Amino acid sequence: MKKISILILSFHLVSACFAQDIKAYQNYDFIAGDKIIFTDDFSDSQTGEFSTHWKLNGGQAVVNIAEDEKAFFITKYYTALLPRVKTPNYLPKEFTIEFDTWLDAAYDSNNGVSICFKNGEDCSVQIITNNSQWICSTPDGRLTGELPKSLVNDAYFNKWHHVAIAVKGGQIKIYCDQYRVLVVPEVSFKANMLIVTGDASDGMNMMFKNFKLxxxxxxxxxxxxxTDGKYVSHGINFDVNKSTIKPASMGEINSIAKILKDNTNLKIEISGHTDTDGDDASNLKLSEARAIAVKNQLVSMGIDSNRLTTKGYGETKPITSNTTFEGKAENRRVEFVKM
Structure with missing residues (x-):
């Protein structure tokens, strides 16, 4: 495959910040999967080139900078992108997908970045994002979910939004930011792979970043x-090289807070862990700060601080190899250990 070397010359990025903060996620219930199959934050892909972790199946896309982070810009109609996963049939019965997406206001009511679950050449399920109405097309029919009025038009365009999808058996739950916008209670679900699609026009930004399956x-x-003594979280995430908790982490934090409130004698150690990128001392300091950030968030939700201790281990306790993107993502984690 030839490398794509298209540069995006014009960005209509007025702000890379999420419109919501952690307080808005107090009822968020999305729980990320615990075993990472594929992830890409595009950090090791060259700006102006096609991402090294994806295959191009149609259209065109290019990695570029959206303010201070790399993102994948879809630049042509009929663009189709496949994650490079070594196992051919990699979708299990239960899985989650997360990514951040951006849509230029010039698209008005046009579709944005979408996900298609495939079984061979057939698209079993397609989840379509756009400004006001999200769609899930399945073999059993077509369901739509309306975004809240506070999240359409000017509130939707030219901003990053977090997409989360949870598949459990035949059920699909779809979230935009803190809102659960659509639930498919039952579907004949037989997909074994996924594809990211988008119909982009020249000079109009349609992009995604921080993709995780x-x-x-x-x-x-x-x-x-x-109950078993330890919970390992890969769904509590932070800003790059910071201890600031990302709002979409609140699904797991809300659940942990509930468990602690329901079990008043339970005491836990919150431990932070990093991958091997960066120097040892910085990683140790960062992991400590992240563990403390999680403790402070739980305390703000009514958990007695005396029940929570913190520890940063940096890169000293990997649970898998740091030689792949997925391995590094597994090692970047927060653990909750019963005391």
Whole structure:
């Protein structure tokens, strides 16, 4: 495949910040899967080139800078992107998908970045994002979910929005930012792979970043893990090289807070872990700061601080190899250990 070397010359990025903060996520219940299958933040892809972790199946796309972070810009109609996953049939029965997406206001009511779950050449399920109405097309029919009025038109365009999708058996839950916008209670779901699609026009930004596909994803999983003595979270995420908790982490934090409130004698250690990027001392300091940030968030939600201790381990306790993107993502984690 030839490398794509298209540069985007014009960005209509007025702000890269999410419109929502953590307080808006107090009822958020999305739980990310616990085993990462594929992830890409585009940090090791060259600006102005096609991402090294994707295959191009139609159209064109290019990695470029959206303010201070790299993102994948879809630049042509009929663009189709496949993640490079070594296992051919990699979608398990239960999995979650997360990514951040941006749509230029020039698209008005046009579709934005969308996800298609495939079984061979057939698209079993397609999830379509746009300004006001999200669509899930399945073999059993077509369902739509309306975004809240506070999130359409000027509130939607030219801003980053977090997309989360949870598939459990035949059920699909779809979230935009803190809102659950659509639930498909039952679908004949037989997909084994996914494809990211978009119909872009020249000079109009349609992009995504921080893509993550993980196996699992179940609120009951957290309670069982605490019963077993330890819960490992890959769904509590932070700003790059900072201890600022991303709002979409609140699904897991809300669940952990509930478990602690329901089990008043439970005491836990919150430990932060990093991958091997960066120097040892900085990683240790960062992991400590992130553990403290999670503790402070739980305390702000009514948990007694005496029940929570923190520890930063930096890169000293990897759970898998740091030689791949997925391995590094597994090692970047927050653990909750029953004391």
């Amino acid at each position: 993980a196996a699992g994803g179940d609120m009951n999983m957290i309670g069982k893990a605490f």
